Amino acid sequence: MSRHTRELAWRAELDARTAQGLRRRQQENRFASQQVINFSSNDYLGLSQADAVKNAFQEGVNQYGAGSGASPLVTGFYPAHQKLVSQLCDWLNKPCALLFSSGFSANQALLFTLLQREDVVLQDKLNHASLLEAGQLSPATQWRFRHNDMRDLEKRLQRHMPLLTITEGVFSMDGDKAPLTEMAQLCADADSMLMVDDAHAIGVLGEQGEGSAAEITPDITLVTFGKALGVHGAAILCDELVYDYLLQYARHYTYSTAMPPAQAMAVSAAIECAQTEHWRREKLQALSACFYETLDSTIHAPITETAIKPVIIADTVQCLAVSEQLKGLGFHVSAIRPPTVPTSRLRITLTASHTAQQVIALCQALNRILS
Ligand SMILES: Cc1ncc(COP(=O)(O)O)c(C=O)c1O
Known part of the structure; x- marks a missing residue:
């Protein structure tokens, strides 16, 4: 398509959005x-304004400077990152954690890396755009089950035999929780890995803010640092095999600058607050x-x-x-x-x-x- 025709099409789409009252504004x-x-x-x-978090960020800048300077596999992974990784593993009871600059990139990295052409991924219909889009763009076949409907999930687990089943712990737009105990059992019975995106549960649920980990230990958990933890960034928690595989093949990890170490220090401080306050x-x-x-x-x-x-x-x-x-x-x-x-x-x-x-x-x- 020529540039002129494509630009006309873009304008028409934008005009239609405006007419429907759906135009977004910055x-x-x-x-x-x-x-x-x-x-x-x-x-x-309220941790974005907590003194402990702000001070840790400032100390981090004084100690390390403003940025990490490289991808984590080159020279961008500092002791501050290692401390955060260990803290996350203890808190959420998983052996390994991999840090990302955002939850969106972590979800894309995970699905693009793990899923191959022969695989099936099953997702709740109301999962976040980063998950649904990654599943759709991955080489795997994606199916969706009705929101929080365990009978539909059970049926689809039997029919599609997915490698991976994905839910949010707390759904971002409805605020409701997934029935995780039942889901974990159904996935285990069907030999499907369960991934929980805990962006909106971490910090908020659990005695020490551990989110869905208070109820189950999923095979894979995504946590984001930009919501209840008040900073920015994300981590994938998983077992050794998935960790090793992601470390070798996840392009969003390998080819992207690591989060600033000062930011990792701020997230560490935020986790301490979430656990104790x-x-x-x-x-x-x-x-x-x-x-x-x-x-x-x-x-x-x-x-x-x-x-x-x-x-x-x-x-x-x-x-x-x-x-x-x-x-x-x-x-x-x-x-x-x-x-x-x-x-x-x-x-x-x-x-x-x-x-x-x-x-x-x-x-x-x-x-x-x-x-
Ligand atoms: C459920 C869920 N997962 C992932 C993300 C993406 O996280 P981030 O904002 O760190 O990119 C969001 C952000 O809104 C989210 O709501």
Whole structure:
């Protein structure tokens, strides 16, 4: 296709998105100066602002400089990275961990590297885009099972005999948990490896914030550092064989600059906070109770045990309008729309940095707008 024709096609696609009210816009985060309360952040434990984490980052910069300077297999892997790896293995009870610059690249690395043409991968329908896209682009055959539907999973395990079955521990847009104990049993019976993407569970669930590891030990776990741990980056936890294979063949690992060692130090500090500062999880629980006590029961807000509180507003235009109204009242709540989710919703996230008064004020505003 010529450049001119392709550019016309791109414009037409963008115009169609705008017409459907689905056009995304880059938002500058100026909440601190605007007095807007942010209810869309994944900083669930408030650790991005914790002194211990910020100080560790600063110390790391003083000790190592700003960047790692190379891929981890060249000279980019420092003692700070090794400390983080050991800490992750102890915390999540797995023998090996491999660090990545982002959860998106870790998921792509994993699926592109492990899956071959003869393999089948089975995923929950609502898995994150990084997983579904990687499965689709991999040489393997991908099937999806109905969201959290264990009978559908069982049927598909028997029919497709997947090498790998993938779920999220806590689903990013619905805030619900996967039935992990039953899933692990079904996968073991079918001789399928189970991978859990714990991006939204780590730090939030478990006595010491260990996420899904509190319930099961999956064959492979992905954890991200940019959400409850308040920093950035990710790790894959696995056994020795998968680790060795990824280390040799995962191109996102080999051919990408390692995360800065200062960042690894900040993540280490964040993990220590997540393990020991139980008050952060207790506060989230208290805010969650406050949210459901104040929100009008006629509002369609499925109850979740996590920090993610979706409010379903299927009409996309109305959903956007409510988000704008809330902004006018001083609350930032993102409207999440198709194609990211099947049904439009406000994705409200609670964090340990919120106060009960802020949560009550948000719910009262929603009650006025929606009831
Ligand atoms: C379930 C899930 N997995 C992976 C990712 C990607 O992680 P990262 O933001 O570190 O790229 C996200 C990010 O939103 C996510 O929600």
